[in-house]
Amino acid sequence: MSDLLSRAGRAPGMRVLDVGCGVGDVLLLAARIVGEKGSVLGVDRSASPLEIARGRAKRRAALCETATISFVEADLNTFEPDGAFDAIIGRFVLLYVPERASMLRRLTRSLRRVGVMAIQELDVSSLAQTPESPMFAQLRRWITDGLKSAGVELDTGSQLYATFLRAGLPRPQMVCAQLVHCGPEARGYEDATQVLRSLLPKRNRVATATEIEIDSLADRLRQDAVARDAVVFTPWFVSASSSDAILKRERGARC
Numbered sequence: 001m002s003d004l005l006s007r008a009g010r011a012p013g014m015r016v017l018d019v020g021c022g023v024g025d026v027l028l029l030a031a032r033i034v035g036e037k038g039s040v041l042g043v044d045r046s047a048s049p050l051e052i053a054r055g056r057a058k059r060r061a062a063l064c065e066t067a068t069i070s071f072v073e074a075d076l077n078t079f080e081p082d083g084a085f086d087a088i089i090g091r092f093v094l095l096y097v098p099e100r101a102s103m104l105r106r107l108t109r110s111l112r113r114v115g116v117m118a119i120q121e122l123d124v125s126s127l128a129q130t131p132e133s134p135m136f137a138q139l140r141r142w143i144t145d146g147l148k149s150a151g152v153e154l155d156t157g158s159q160l161y162a163t164f165l166r167a168g169l170p171r172p173q174m175v176c177a178q179l180v181h182c183g184p185e186a187r188g189y190e191d192a193t194q195v196l197r198s199l200l201p202k203r204n205r206v207a208t209a210t211e212i213e214i215d216s217l218a219d220r221l222r223q224d225a226v227a228r229d230a231v232v233f234t235p236w237f238v239s240a241s242s243s244d245a246i247l248k249r250e251r252g253a254r255c
Contacts, residue, residue, distance in 0.1 A: 013037040014086035016067075019076055019107065020044055020093025024053030028060060030089060031067040039068040041085075045075050076103060080110075087116040094121050094163065095156040104167035116243040117169055121156040123236040126178065127192075130231055135224050139192060142212065146199035157238025164242050172240035182231040189221040192232070 012035040018027045021042030031040045044050050050071050057069040072079075076097060088107050094100045104117065111117060124144060129136040147154060156163075157176070164172045181188025193214065200209045213220075225232065 011086075015084070016040045017081055017085045017088045017107070017110070018042045019079075019088065019090040020096070021053060021071070022049045022092075024049075024056045026089060026091045027053060027069065028056060030087075031057070031060070031069055034067045036065040036067060039070070041081070042069070042071045043074055043076065043079060043081070044071075045073065047073055079107075081107065083110065084112045085110055085115060086112055087118060089118045091120045092122060094119065094160075095124075095153050096151075098151075100153075100156065100159075100163050101166035104163065104169065108167060108169060114243060116241055117164070117172075118239070118241040119160060120237060120239040121160055123157040123238060124152075124154040126155075126233065126236045128233045129225070130233070131228060133224050133228060133230065135221060136230075136232070139196065139217070139221065143192070143196055143199070146196065150199065157236050160238055160240040164240055169242040172242035174238065174240045176239070177237045179234040179237075180231055181234070182225075182229075184222060184226050186222070186225075186232070188232045188234065189218040189225070191234075192221070193218040 012033070014034045015038065016030045016034055018030060018040060021027045021044050024042060027040055027042045031038070034040065042050070042053055044053075050073055054071055057066075057071075060066050061069070076093065077099065088111055094103075097103050104119075108117065124147060127140055127143070129140075144154060153159075161172060161174060164170075179188070196212070196217070197209070197214055200212070200214065224230075
């Protein structure tokens with residue numbers, strides 16, 4: 001996400017809106033970038049992650065000078081921010097929003113004319129293992145089926161270009177990244193297991209934690225992969241950033 005903010009032209013002193021801030025990972029990164037003269041507003045629909053984010057922000061403020069950080073609990077499907085922002089950012093948020101273009105269009109009304117819209121999303125269907133084992137194939141099905149049953153759009157990353165255009169934003173600059181996990185020290189097994197755990201028991205209609213044996217799943221996945229010298233490819237991390245300033249730079253480069 002730091003690369004996305006860098007590409008988007010972030011600068012000290014900016015006022016930033018982080019939509020779907022969750023526990024504050026991206027929010028705290030943005031706060032460090034904009035510095036003590038800047039400010040960051042985090043918005044999320046769930047009170048529990050916001051409490052965690054507030055605690056992290058307070059600890060950060062106690063340790064060092066930082067941007068002014070505030071939070072709002074709100075439904076992103078209807079949220080109307082107050083004031084104008086230099087940047088609106090979001091990470092892994094549009095996959096939970098049914099009307100993605102409408103949400104971005106509404107938020108854009110609070111973006112300054114030379115402001116930046118910067119979003120990072122996943123393409124979950126690109127999760128893969130080579131060579132693929134039956135155990136990993138089952139894990140992949142559990143995750144994708146669980147997300148679908150929760151009403152999540154699996155591949156919002158590759159749809160970002162069209163979403164930005166439908167929202168009336170300038171043509172975005174885009175970049176895609178994918179991590180590769182291999183060997184006994186890789187964290188990809190725990191990460192995939194945590195995603196699956198978050199879908200249990202209410203939202204996954206396919207299996208229960210007992211049937212999956214969730215507590216030992218990461219170790220079994222690791223042992224299986226190491227025995228076959230297999231590698232795991234994470235879902236694509238697709239980033240898009242758009243602003244009038246970016247559009248002007250592109251036009252200038254063509255002149």
